[in-house]
Amino acid sequence: MAGRTIADIEKIWANVEGVKKLSDRVIGIGPVGFGMDALLTWVPVVGTAYTVGTAGWLMWQATRARATPAVLARMAAYMAVDTATGTVPLAGDLVDTFFPGQLLAARALQKHIEATHWVEDNEAAARASGDHERHLATVRDDPKLKRIVYLHD
Structure with a gap:
């Protein structure tokens, strides 16, 4: 793996913050937030593609930041729940609307970086x-x- 700089790690942290906000906190009402993930979950295939895509991207960022296997597993678990609930019609979509998988995975990585x-x-x-x-x-x-x-x- 090519040598990185602290600036590279800071950029990873900032990029993850952007995905966290876009996916799960565009609109925040107290502790509950909604974003692209909540909106797109109601669009068949598109919502799943978005969730899987952001999951892959977050995992790639974690790998770039040399996250430990435990952090990678925690992130994967959050994203697996998010993806699985979004594939179940109606009831799963409702759960996925309120389950902030990307936000939880991003926070896990950011805490690890910090x-x-x-x-x-x-x-x-x-x-x-x-x-x-x-x-x-x-x-x-x-x-x-x-x-x-x-x-x-």
Whole structure:
């Protein structure tokens, strides 16, 4: 995989935010939101195609951001429920209108990105220079951080 920069990760986060809003929060009424997913679910085939397409795109972004298998599984579960409910006529469409699958999957990825200490270097170089210990200390000292990712590995 080609080396990435922190700016690339920030762009992934922003792109995911855009899909989250377009799919499930164009119109927000308190905690409930509606977007393209809720609207298109009532159009046979088109709604399913939209849901599957956004699911694939979100999973691709997660892969680009080096999400862990657990995050990928959580995202896939949200999107599978969203896709499955949308394929059931009427009752499923009604559930899909209110189930924010893309929003939940996007939030899972964004939280994962925010819980990562990103380093524009490779691990071998960081270990050789002694910077790896400093990165470990940063993760230990910040309760929001859970892992280190070297973007040039």
